[in-house]
Amino acid sequence: EAGVVQSPRYKIIEKKQPVAFWCNPISGHNTLYWYLQNLGQGPELLIRYENEEAVDDSQLPKDRFSAERLKGVDSTLKIQPAELGDSAVYLCASSPGLAGGHTDTQYFGPGTRLTVL
Amino acid sequence: GQNIDQPTEMTATEGAIVQINCTYQTSGFNGLFWYQQHAGEAPTFLSYNVLDGLEEKGRFSSFLSRSKGYSYLLLKELQMKDSASYLCAALDSNYQLIWGAGTKLIIKP
Numbered sequence: 001e002a003g004v005v006q007s008p009r010y011k012i013i014e015k016k017q018p019v020a021f022w023c024n025p026i027s028g029h030n031t032l033y034w035y036l037q038n039l040g041q042g043p044e045l046l047i048r049y050e051n052e053e054a055v056d057d058s059q060l061p062k063d064r065f066s067a068e069r070l071k072g073v074d075s076t077l078k079i080q081p082a083e084l085g086d087s088a089v090y091l092c093a094s095s096p097g098l099a100g101g102h103t104d105t106q107y108f109g110p111g112t113r114l115t116v117l
Numbered sequence: 118g119q120n121i122d123q124p125t126e127m128t129a130t131e132g133a134i135v136q137i138n139c140t141y142q143t144s145g146f147n148g149l150f151w152y153q154q155h156a157g158e159a160p161t162f163l164s165y166n167v168l169d170g171l172e173e174k175g176r177f178s179s180f181l182s183r184s185k186g187y188s189y190l191l192l193k194e195l196q197m198k199d200s201a202s203y204l205c206a207a208l209d210s211n212y213q214l215i216w217g218a219g220t221k222l223i224i225k226p
Contacts, residue, residue: 042216048213
């Protein structure tokens with residue numbers, strides 16, 4: 001079974017430029033997460049989707065970050081414009097989203113390492 | 118506030134046993150996860166505890182005490198490939214994962 005797929009794996013851009021990340025979750029997984037991870041830190045949730053609905057985007061900096069999950073499968077995360085402080089690894093994760101339960105395990109993609117110059 | 122505490126770094130010897138501790142303070146509690154993360158790679162699931170006690174899975178075991186807000190991950194018969202960061206994460210009352218900063222485990226021959 002294929003895992004969570006993310007692209008690109010690496011991205012280098014200049015500040016003020018836009019950037020987009022793509023994620024394809026594990027087939028059949030209803031819940032999708034976008035995280036940001038800085039070196040030596042744990043992941044920080046940006047947004048969580050249940051199917052195509054964003055159910056938790058309280059930590060998403062909405063002035064420059066946006067996300068979408070059309071048709072409840074693939075998702076894209078966009079930053080426009082990027083700032084120096086946005087340099088980090090952006091992780092996508094998915095979980096089955098079991099009906100009636102929220103303790104299902106999250107499975108992570110390899111991440112996109114963003115460097116903003 | 119919500120908080121997860123775990124040591125920043127630990128060193129152990131190949132073949133030995135190591136215990137990585139984690140204490141948590143969350144608004145409500147719906148279980149605790151341990152993940153392994155090799156450098157430059159994604160976190161991978163190791164264990165989930167919601168009831169008190171020890172869960173054993175091969176060389177790895179995880180323990181939970183809900184009354185003490187405490188968990189540990191026990192790694193036996195350490196191998197060089199176990200060198201990684203180990204992340205503790207607690208599920209709060211909103212079913213949001215609160216992550217620790219991770220413990221970097223260094224295995225020496």
